[in-house]
Amino acid sequence: MNEEQHSLLLNSSSRFIPPQGVKLSYGTAGFRADASLLPSTVFRVGILAALRSLKTRSVTGLMITASHNQVSDNGVKVADPNGGMLSQHWEPFADALANAPSPQHLILLINEFVEKEGISMDGAGTLEVLLGRDTRPSGDALLQAAKQGVTSIVGAVATDLGILTTPQLHWMVRARNKGMKASEQDYFEQLSSSFRCLVDLIPTEKSKFNGVNDKVVVDGANGVGGVKLKDLGKLLNALAIEVRNSSEDGGVLNDGVGADYVQKEKVVPHGFGSKDAGIRCASLDGDADRLVYFIVPPESSGRIDLVDGDKILSLFALFIREQLSFLNEKEDINQARLGVVQTAYANGASTNYLKQLGLEVNFTPTGVKYLHEKAAEFDIGIYFEANGHGTVLFSESFVGGLEARTNKIASGSKGSEREKAALRLLAVSKLINQAVGDALSGLLLVEVILQHMGWSIHRWNDLYHDLPSRQLKVKVADRTAVVTTNAETVVVSPPGLQEAINEETARYPQGRCFVRPSGTEDVVRVYAEASTQETADTLANSVARLVDQFLGSNSS
Numbered sequence: 001m002n003e004e005q006h007s008l009l010l011n012s013s014s015r016f017i018p019p020q021g022v023k024l025s026y027g028t029a030g031f032r033a034d035a036s037l038l039p040s041t042v043f044r045v046g047i048l049a050a051l052r053s054l055k056t057r058s059v060t061g062l063m064i065t066a067s068h069n070q071v072s073d074n075g076v077k078v079a080d081p082n083g084g085m086l087s088q089h090w091e092p093f094a095d096a097l098a099n100a101p102s103p104q105h106l107i108l109l110i111n112e113f114v115e116k117e118g119i120s121m122d123g124a125g126t127l128e129v130l131l132g133r134d135t136r137p138s139g140d141a142l143l144q145a146a147k148q149g150v151t152s153i154v155g156a157v158a159t160d161l162g163i164l165t166t167p168q169l170h171w172m173v174r175a176r177n178k179g180m181k182a183s184e185q186d187y188f189e190q191l192s193s194s195f196r197c198l199v200d201l202i203p204t205e206k207s208k209f210n211g212v213n214d215k216v217v218v219d220g221a222n223g224v225g226g227v228k229l230k231d232l233g234k235l236l237n238a239l240a241i242e243v244r245n246s247s248e249d250g251g252v253l254n255d256g257v258g259a260d261y262v263q264k265e266k267v268v269p270h271g272f273g274s275k276d277a278g279i280r281c282a283s284l285d286g287d288a289d290r291l292v293y294f295i296v297p298p299e300s301s302g303r304i305d306l307v308d309g310d311k312i313l314s315l316f317a318l319f320i321r322e323q324l325s326f327l328n329e330k331e332d333i334n335q336a337r338l339g340v341v342q343t344a345y346a347n348g349a350s351t352n353y354l355k356q357l358g359l360e361v362n363f364t365p366t367g368v369k370y371l372h373e374k375a376a377e378f379d380i381g382i383y384f385e386a387n388g389h390g391t392v393l394f395s396e397s398f399v400g401g402l403e404a405r406t407n408k409i410a411s412g413s414k415g416s417e418r419e420k421a422a423l424r425l426l427a428v429s430k431l432i433n434q435a436v437g438d439a440l441s442g443l444l445l446v447e448v449i450l451q452h453m454g455w456s457i458h459r460w461n462d463l464y465h466d467l468p469s470r471q472l473k474v475k476v477a478d479r480t481a482v483v484t485t486n487a488e489t490v491v492v493s494p495p496g497l498q499e500a501i502n503e504e505t506a507r508y509p510q511g512r513c514f515v516r517p518s519g520t521e522d523v524v525r526v527y528a529e530a531s532t533q534e535t536a537d538t539l540a541n542s543v544a545r546l547v548d549q550f551l552g553s554n555s556s
C-alpha cells in the first residue's frame with residue numbers, strides 16, 4: 001500500500017483499539033457481542049467491506065444488527081455483491097482483522113491479505129459500501145465507526161441508509177449491482193406490485209377468502225420490522241395488517257416478543273392473548289429476516305400452535321408445484337427442477353410430507369449460507385430453517401424463460417391457466433427476496449397463497465401434524481470435540497458417542513435424535529423427536545446425559 005493509504009489506516013485505527021481479552025469470531029451470523037465491546041470490530045468490518053468492494057469491483061453492504069439477541073447486544077455482518085452472505089472464504093480474514101491486537105498488526109494483516117488476494121489498492125473503479133442498522137440504541141454510534149472503517153480505504157465511499165431490516169439492505173446491494181432501482185421505496189414498490197399481481201391472478205372461484213378473520217396480526221419483536229411493515233402495508237389494498245410490538249410502541253426489543261421467542265417457547269408474545277384466539281398471527285424477529293405464524297387456541301393458558309418455517313416451506317412448495325404443473329402441461333416445455341432444502345432440525349413430519357408430494361428434499365448443515373448455496377442449484381430452490389429463516393430462489397435462466405413467455409401474453413388478457421401460472425411464478429420471483437430470507441416478503445407470499453387457496457391458517461396448519469420434539473443444550477468443556485458428518489446428523493468424534501445415541505434412539509417409536517456443537521453459543525445442542533411429547537423429552541434427556549458422559553460435566 002502507498003504512503004497515503006498507510007497513514008490513513010494508521011490514524012483511523014489508532015482511534016479504535018480493541019478491548020483486551022475478548023476474542024470474537026465471524027461465525028454463522030457475523031460478529032455479535034455486548035455492544036460496548038464492538039466499536040473496534042465494527043470499524044474493522046468497515047475496512048473489510050471496503051476491501052471486498054475493491055476486490056469485486058462492486059457495491060457491498062454492512063449491516064449492524066444482533067437479530068434476536070437481547071437489546072444490549074449488537075453485531076455486524078457484510079453483504080456480498082450478489083446480496084448474499086460474505087463469501088465463506090473471507091471469514092478467516094474477518095476473524096483475524098477483528099482480533100488484531102494493534103494498528104500495526106492490523107496493517108500488516110491487510111498488506112498480507114491484499115497481496116494474497118491480488119487486490120490492487122489503487123482506488124480505481126466502484127468502491128462503495130451501503131450501511132444499514134436495526135433499531136438498537138447502540139446502532140448509531142456503531143454506524144459512525146463503520147463509516148470511519150470504510151473511509152480508511154482510499155477511494156471508498158460509505159453510504160448511510162439509516163434504519164433498515166437486514167433483508168432490505170441485502171436486497172439493495174443486489175439491486176445496485178444488477179443496475180436496478182435500489183432505494184427503500186423501490187423495495188416497497190416491487191413487493192407491493194408483485195403482491196397485487198398475484199392477487200389479481202387468484203382464480204375467481206377461490207377469490208372469496210375463507211379465513212376465520214381476514215386480517216393478519218403481526219408481532220414486530222419491538223424492532224425494525226414492524227415499522228417497515230406499516231409502511232409497506234399502506235401500499236396494499238388487498239390485505240389488512242395489524243402491527244403490534246412495533247419499535248415505536250415503547251417495548252424492549254426481543255423481550256418476550258418476536259419470532260425466536262415464539263418458536264422456542266411456544267407461548268404467546270406480549271401484546272397477544274385470549275382475545276386473539278383463532279386469528280392468523282405472525283411474528284418477525286428483531287431484524288425481520290425470520291417469520292413464523294401462530295394460532296392462539298381457545299383457552300390456551302398462554303400456549304400457542306406454532307406454524308413454523310417448515311410449514312411455510314410446505315405451503316410455498318405446494319403452490320409452486322401447482323404452478324409448475326400448469327406450466328408443464330404441454331410437452332414442448334422443459335421440466336423445471338424444483339428442490340427443497342432443510343436442515344436436520346426440520347420436523348420429520350414436514351420432510352415426510354414434502355417427500356409424499358414427490359419433491360426432492362435436500363439436507364445441509366445449519367446456517368442459511370449452506371441452505372442458500374444448495375437451493376441455488378435448482379431452477380426453483382426453496383429453503384427454510386424451522387426457525388423461519390428462508391426464501392425461494394429462482395435461477396436466472398428460468399426467470400428468463402418465464403419473461404420470454406409472459407412477454408407474449410397480450411396486455412390486459414389473463415390468458416390460459418398455463419399463461420397465468422407463468423405470470424404467477426414471475427411475480428413470486430419478484431416478491432420473494434432473492435438475496436436472503438426476508439420476513440416481510442415471506443409474509444406477503446404466505447398471505448397471497450392462503451387467499452389463492454381459499455385457506456384459513458387452520459387449514460394450512462392441518463397440512464401435516466408435527467411430531468413431538470425437544471431441543472436441549474448441554475454445556476461441555478470443549479464443544480469443538482464434537483465432530484459431525486452427514487448434514488450434522490452423525491457424530492464421528494468422540495468415538496462411541498454415535499453408537500450410544502443409536503442404541504438409545506432405537507428404543508423409541510418414531511425416534512430420531514442428533515447432537516451438534518452450536519455455531520453461535522458455547523453449547524452442544526441435542527434434538528430429539530418421538531411419537532409422544534413424553535418420549536421425545538425422555539430421549540432428549542437421555543442423549544444429553546450421554547453427551548455429558550462423553551464430553552465432561554456441566555449439563556444444563
Ligand SMILES: CC(=O)N[C@H]1[C@@H](OP(=O)(O)O)O[C@H](CO)[C@@H](O)[C@@H]1O
Nearest residue numbers: 028029367368385387518519520521
Ligand atoms: C437450532 C437453531 O435454531 N440454530 C440456529 C442458530 O445456530 P446454531 O449454530 O444452532 O447456534 O443460529 C443460526 C444463526 O442465526 C441459525 O441459522 C440457526 O438456525
Ligand SMILES: [Mg+2]
Nearest residue numbers: 067285287289
Ligand atoms: Mg434475524
